[in-house]
Amino acid sequence: MxxxxxxxxxxxxxxxxxxxxxxxxxxxxxxxxxxxxxxxxxxxxxxxxxxSRAGLLDAVMAGRLARTEAVLAPALAAVEARSGAAGPELRALIGVLITAEATQLRDDRGRRCLRISAQLTHESGVRTRTPHPTLAGTATWRLIGLAEDALAAAGLPEALRLERIDLALTLIGAALADRARQYLDGVRPLTYEELFRADLIATTEAFLLAPAAAPYP
CATH class of the missing domain: 1.10.10.60 (Homeodomain-like)
Incomplete structure (x- = not known):
């Protein structure tokens, strides 16, 4: 043997x-x-x-991120090249991110990894601006910084910017993981792929740009 x-x-x-x-x-x-x-x-x-077990999980996520980065990095570079002095528009950034992440829906390996990574979005380091080691120096982390710049230009205070971006990543991860679960289980989704992505982009943008509200009494 x-x-x-x-x-x-x-x-x-x-x-x-x-x-x-x-x-x-x-x-x-x-x-x-x-x-x-x-x-x-x-x-x-x-x-x-x-x-260790944690090292194995990190390796799984590093591989998943590398596959996404191969799509995201050139797309982000193209968006930056087209943008003006003010930087890329938030919608373009969200579109690049979701489109790249959604490529993982094409096969069972990517679908499984989407289900895993959705459980780990809270470890990204967005709220403290300290990226998880697998995110440091990536196009994904650069995109997050550009998204914060766009929210700053929209007038959102720092605490809200960081919290909303972190929650938006959770929203995107959960939506993609749910779609992945349906595919893995052989369930037909309610919406076709293009509509799903377009709606997720629009929903995420609306969430991020919602006016800052006064504290609830």
């Missing part, structure tokens, strides 16, 4: 982790189930290849 290389074992663990994290949740997934699904007999395989 041919021996499996380290790279092959690592890839098998990543694919198994995507499936188990998506099915059982980030908190509910068991490392032993990932190892078993990957066809590994060594219970320490995750620790050997990724250092």
């Amino acid at each position: 041919a021996r499996t290389s380290g790279a092959e074992t690592r890839e098998k663990l990543l694919r198994a982790a995507e499936e188990v994290f998506a099915a059982h949740g980030v908190d509910g997934a068991q490392t032993r189930d990932i190892v078993r699904l990957a066809g590994q007999s060594n219970p320490s395989a995750v620790q050997y290849h990724f250092g």
Whole structure:
């Protein structure tokens, strides 16, 4: 029997982790189930290849982000090139982000990863302006900064800008994860793909640009 290389074992663990994290949740997934699904007999395989369960999860998300960045980075560069001195419009930024993220809906691997990443949007670091290590230096993080600039130009105070962007990422992640779940379960969505994306872009923009309200009495 041919021996499996380290790279092959690592890839098998990543694919198994995507499936188990998506099915059982980030908190509910068991490392032993990932190892078993990957066809590994060594219970320490995750620790050997990724250092820890958290390291495996980070690797899953780094791979998912790399696939999205391959679409997002050139699209964002094009939007910036077309924009004036004031910077890109918020709607264009939201459109680039959602369009790039929605490419993960094309196959089961991307759909599983959307279900996983939706559980982790609170770890982005937006509220403290300290990006999660997987986001540091990415086009995604640059887009977040440009979105904040657009909200500042619209007159929103800093605290509201950061909170709204963080919540908008949660909204986008939840919407895409729900769509992914429907595809994985074989359920026909209520809306076709183009309408889904267009409505999510418009809804996110409306949420971000809503006038600042006075405190409720």
